Amino acid sequence: MLPLTEKKIALTIKEMESGLGRIRDLSISIGKLSAADWTEPEGPTPYPSLTALRTWDRTLLSRYQPFYMPFCDLCCLCTYGKCDLTGTKKGACGITMPAQQSRTVLLSACIGAATHTSHARELVTYAIKKAGRDCPINPGGNAIGVEAPIIRLVCGEKPEILADLETVLDYCESQITALLAVTHTGQEGDPLDFESKVLHAGMIDHVGMEVADLAQISALGYPKADPDAPLVALGMGTVDTTKPVILVIGHNVPPSVAIIDYLHNENLSDHVEVTGICCTSIDATRYSPRAKIIGPMSWQLRYIRSGIPDVIVVDEQCIRTDALAEAEAIHAPFIATSEKNCLGLPDRTNDTADAIVTDLVGGKLAGVLILDPEKAGEVAVRVARTVAPARKNVRASTDPATIREQVTACTQCRLCQRACPNDLKIPQGMKAAGAGELSLLAGLYETCVGCGRCEQACTKKIPVHSLIVAAAAERIKNEKFVIRTGRGAIQDIEIRNVGGPIVLGEIPGVIGFVGCANYANGGKEVAEMSVEFAKRRYIVCTSGCTAMSIGMYRDEEGKTPYEQFPGSFSAGGIVNVGSCVANAHIAGATIKIASVFARRNLRGNYAEIADYVHNRVGAVGVAWGAMSQKAAAIAAGFWRLGIPVVVGPHGTKYRRMLLGRADHDADWYVHDQRTGEDVYAGPAPEHLFVAAETKEEAMVLVAKLCMRPNDTTRGRAMKLTHYIDLSQRNLGTIPDDIPRYVRTTADIPVTLKGEITRILAQSDWKERPIPDPTLLSRDKPSPPKER
Amino acid sequence: MLPLTEKKIALTIKEMESGLGRIRDLSISIGKLSAADWTEPEGPTPYPSLTALRTWDRTLLSRYQPFYMPFCDLCCLCTYGKCDLTGTKKGACGITMPAQQSRTVLLSACIGAATHTSHARELVTYAIKKAGRDCPINPGGNAIGVEAPIIRLVCGEKPEILADLETVLDYCESQITALLAVTHTGQEGDPLDFESKVLHAGMIDHVGMEVADLAQISALGYPKADPDAPLVALGMGTVDTTKPVILVIGHNVPPSVAIIDYLHNENLSDHVEVTGICCTSIDATRYSPRAKIIGPMSWQLRYIRSGIPDVIVVDEQCIRTDALAEAEAIHAPFIATSEKNCLGLPDRTNDTADAIVTDLVGGKLAGVLILDPEKAGEVAVRVARTVAPARKNVRASTDPATIREQVTACTQCRLCQRACPNDLKIPQGMKAAGAGELSLLAGLYETCVGCGRCEQACTKKIPVHSLIVAAAAERIKNEKFVIRTGRGAIQDIEIRNVGGPIVLGEIPGVIGFVGCANYANGGKEVAEMSVEFAKRRYIVCTSGCTAMSIGMYRDEEGKTPYEQFPGSFSAGGIVNVGSCVANAHIAGATIKIASVFARRNLRGNYAEIADYVHNRVGAVGVAWGAMSQKAAAIAAGFWRLGIPVVVGPHGTKYRRMLLGRADHDADWYVHDQRTGEDVYAGPAPEHLFVAAETKEEAMVLVAKLCMRPNDTTRGRAMKLTHYIDLSQRNLGTIPDDIPRYVRTTADIPVTLKGEITRILAQSDWKERPIPDPTLLSRDKPSPPKER
Amino acid sequence: MPAADPWQTAEIAGPKKASVITKPAMAQAVIHRAQHPVLIIGHYAATIDIGERKLVDYLLDLARAHAIPVIATGHVNRTLKERGYTGAVIMPAVEAGHRIADPCWNGPDGKGPCDLAIIAGLPYPMEWTLLSGLKHFAPYMKTITLDNTYQPNANWSFANIPVKEWQENLEAITVTIGTEGQTDV
């Protein structure tokens, strides 16, 4: 039976006779979420349809134009193809290359939004089962008034209990279905309309993420908006390998919860190590700080191949699709737990734990599918405890001699390097290793993202990645770090406290480091960048794999960033909100600035709030090692709020940038709500989506992109100080666009007064007013209210 | 506000006091569709989850193995890529080539299912607006007892009113979202699990299609399961070009309905031609037989470029994405009407019809977006009537002299031919045309699918397609045909009548020609095939563009197949069910054979019914010019029912076939429900998805694939007769696999007794029992009941 | 070896591409070396003119000269019978591909797994996809196409060559087949 049959119901009956004989004023509302006492007036676009925010999207897209960089000249999406779309050529369906690229972006964003939404559906269903339909949504107790800023903003609803979230998900699913339909051959043809739909998909993605994290925070007792969320162990070096070790990989926490619960109930918590990779591990530590985080997704191969895990449990998302084969190679029993990731395994859900344990321990089965988290949890623990003793003896580590022996086969053909996404100089490492010098090979460990493509390419079947890892064995032992686990949402009081400083400029920006840092050196670079900005007293937010990468770093005193900086949403804080779905809290924080601090109405009022955020909240997202479709969707959700996103060089593979033209003055006028006039406000922020080539370039960009038309002179001076300083240090020069950002002489940082005054004098700079800025034209009819 | 707030509610209260003071036995069920009087017991899998039918899928897939034919060596789905997956190489996420190909198929199937489901959502919302939430679902009045076989089978629900369909769509959307999530990087890794999910997507697609057609039939008064649905005009030659001409393109009928209504209300029906391309046109003729069908989607360029349409109205799906540019080229005002296809046009939904008409007529705007079908209808008519008189004078036709002039630029570089999906010998046509001989060029018209890629490739900018069309001007004038418009569902009485003959073999099979015939000669070939099988007294079903292609054909007496054969679901009938979404009725008919004829329970009883259909109903689908993602989803829906699908040579681009191995005897055992034994039943049907290279090969295959284990000896003899006869005529020989299909000597066709007895004698043939067949193992636990 | 592009411009395959047959001896050597070749003849072979003859005639010459078992796809068997060739196994091209990719299949003649598929006369995109299936999933065997269009997914293919050059090649291949193939390919 559909969960629909249990949807929230509000029933009011004024008069009635029994047996349904007479009824008067019977009012039943189903799926009506908003609390009766929510008096906030409804804005123009609750539950927006595909085009309801098209006007706002076009406003953004006319400033921030797509620059397409096709990743293939062809389209192969239907059997008419492949079609050659080079240049101005059209496909058999009439599509042009710009439309094809934006269509591909939409497809990615749909996959991303679907992934989060489907995950949210799993979590809500699970949370309801665990805590009941009436379990209140509670991300932070009294500290939080606006419990679901994105849902309020997008859906115009105020969810109160878990069951309310189901209706929100119905909406998300219907939008995703419609958006996916748009990618069908012979539908949308205009690139900007595709882009508008990308933004819609991104917005839906954020709704889905918010639902997901609200559900698990509420039902599982995670830290509730807690700046002092516990510090937990991070890194392969933290694992006590004398104990049985369970590895969980993925994003959907229920199996991990079941493992932890089972251990607790059986008094085994001290006797088994629960270790995790990817977001599941963060969420496991939100549930129990005893769990250990191994590292980001790129740690999968190296950790499995270490032989340490005695049992591997996977759920969904970002799991290597060859995880089963890798587990088999180390003879670790394997448990899949998600309908979305069955890996061809026999479904043992309906068998007894005893029977399953027997088959796994006896080696009758290499792996099983168990679609019942509790059963999976019990089986995982029991199997781990049974197989561990024997496995401890066989854990193979490749010694230097073996490495040298294996590398001798290398012909220096360079195919491994040509397959490596990071173009790593593997052949040189092989050569040196052959000559007895392992340091070059070991050095690759830092930049290797563990994708295994090198091994696939090697015609000599050299286990390249394994050798790199083996050569780096010492470093790995020292992978002992801490990370502050996911705190969840931002408190209203925090928002109130920083609202002023952000506007005044004591806080020059809010920077979110999100996604995974899967790029050569990407982990180290996000750590360095976050420390740099935290030191400069920006608010640094992070989540997911990037949050782990930040933790894998030490300052001179050996402190990780989480030990060095507070976890509060305040100047100089490094705020780990949680797993990937917790990204919603970062977007939510910017929205809450409009609501809690500036008292704007959120309810179904998307365009106004996005306009507020875009013009006033100096937030920038950084997805350094951008990789998956989820990342595309997350970024799109930020774009629709007008928040710029910077990606690393690999991010150019997302098919397009959204770039402003600082040299087109006309693009940068805003309406001044005080005077009603259009005022040049400078290219602030200059881009909506831009790839940086290096960490140094990224930092300068980020500092620049934090500027907003609404900055006070004090705020602007502060932001310019950082921008100029970062530019001087990293690019060796004062940026040449300073005149665009100086509105009045009061904007000029005191320390640079002379220099900047000289620059302004050499340009045709004129003082100009500081507007009360908006991009919304009040004259134009508001978009139709649909759906 | 969500439509959810208006979901169907069943309320029962036994006792209560006013003011909600005391309530007893209050039962409210929301989204509960099934009529209270529906006593059919519920099967094991109502609303099946992603894995609920995995066991059934694996049963099919173990017989019908995927043979992957990668359409590209690479994967480019995330920014880790591109990854080289050649051979056994794995991508950076660990994926293998078979998994990647099946993942791509899943992506296509998701897009297809989303397209139908989103379309269904539009239609249900529209139908409810038009006819009310309580409008009964009525596909055929008293003639139909099982109103929604697919919904009953899949969802375990019995929908009664339009509102009931919304809950069904909620389910579809949630499944599509989950399935799409499966395509995310790092989820499913097993090819067969991907394939199982493809089948799930196909099943959902069929639910979506059924919802869509039930909604429009019920609300718009279409023919209701009417074998004598009207014959309507088909072909460019049928248009009265002296009148203003409106062209509608797409699939979503509301704008067409509005045009027809407006004409009717204004007494203009005689004064304006309503012409259409693609399914919208079929549905327009279901609404009003005065509307005219121009042809399949491949007629878009040729018809627009003829200059005949005075106004072009597009909705969604299968519309050339350059339709706006083509419309502009002939100065025909353009109206887009779908959120899914906005084409960058200004949204004028909230403006008055007067204002929009003025802007379109005055040429101020080339096109507009109007998201209100009624308004779009009015505007279309008024604009057409205003602009038509002037446009009649400018309609350009390219005369032979102009053609000869234009072809002189041709360098015989052959780039056009190399771009042509059908490898047409355009350069030869150009050469001959240059020499004054147009017949070669004109001859290409028959095989050209109007994709325009030739023009895109020509470095001399020769308008190749236009010249082909111009050269064929005479033929086009003669495109005057008729088609029996879509009748909708199949009546229960028809099912009862054919159930016996199908089992007895008087009717050797049910063949569905679906999709679009976009392949060189594809249209002609589907017509010939359907006539051939109708003559042989198979039941021929068709829909969509293929139904049009079948109509564009005449026998020696000049009759189209629709004039030659009846429209009833009976031996020798050619049954046009309607537009693409009406394909649900073809699948539905096979399900109804199990239900209405064989009295099996449908309710949530998928595996048993699919097993019935697979083993007993000799149905085969043919999608000759397979093209879009929808076609992939439709095919997958048939596969899950165990119905084989034959595609044309382009169909190999779907990335894989599902092929049986006739030479593996062990694959073809079925359980005999009478004896409990496993019995060799022959490879019947031999394949689930197979591409034929030619029409001739396809016909032999289709005849063979109609055989089923349950065939009576009389039925088998009849089927063998056709199989052998078609093979002899087309392949010049008796097939060598006859011994596999002859179970007892009674199976041997009388006319071929001697020959076949000889063949059997030369093989190691032995008589064997005819089973009461099933592939379901009663011993194995039934799949878990989830969701 | 000269570069070659897919005949249908957009049908790019990927990193692994067919070697171009630049002279008949290459093809001869490939065919000669095979223990269990199979010849797949598509229906276009019956209609494509090469000089006075059809493609199918050259292919049958080859089959007969080397006793190569034939799989007839489409409806080409009708033509084979007209030519007096009755030994072909009839099956759809994709079914042939599926079986050939199975290292346990004993070939159309039951004599053992195929180690070389010689393919010609199929519609270009169908041959392309079929060869792709074999390229990826039949690692134990090789493929060669004798069409005059470049098929990147084969192991060996002609470039896109004119009919005359094709004819010369085919004549050389079919005439001298059976003699030692000397060229290293």
Add this chain to the structure above:
Amino acid sequence: MPAADPWQTAEIAGPKKASVITKPAMAQAVIHRAQHPVLIIGHYAATIDIGERKLVDYLLDLARAHAIPVIATGHVNRTLKERGYTGAVIMPAVEAGHRIADPCWNGPDGKGPCDLAIIAGLPYPMEWTLLSGLKHFAPYMKTITLDNTYQPNANWSFANIPVKEWQENLEAITVTIGTEGQTDV
């Protein structure tokens, strides 16, 4: 002209591929012919060794010899300044691509739309995608890369050549630049 494959094996582009620079004169001719070339220098130029010098040194030779305006991407400007070159315009590579693709943009020096982009020193996949953007959307200009890896999306690129060969080419190009380019490309 020899065939060339993308340096990163899987980065196949499509039907339109770069002509391979087989001798310095080709590159010279291309550069010489340009009215408004622009030189985009990526950050790797500062780290890649070519003999005793860095790639950036060759590129600056070129810029200086031909007075080609320079766009410095990444953080390479720091190195340019160390080399005494202060005239570079600093912008992210993708922003440079976006502007260059605009036929109304007057180039980094304001002297007119670019008709040739000379690119080197970017991360391979980033350069690949950037060149793809220009290939498709900047029809009025040409692109050449001076890296020693084949970039299929440029109009001209070296094949994947060893450093020594690269060095010889770069020396020839930068030394003789400004003299008549004679080779037909």
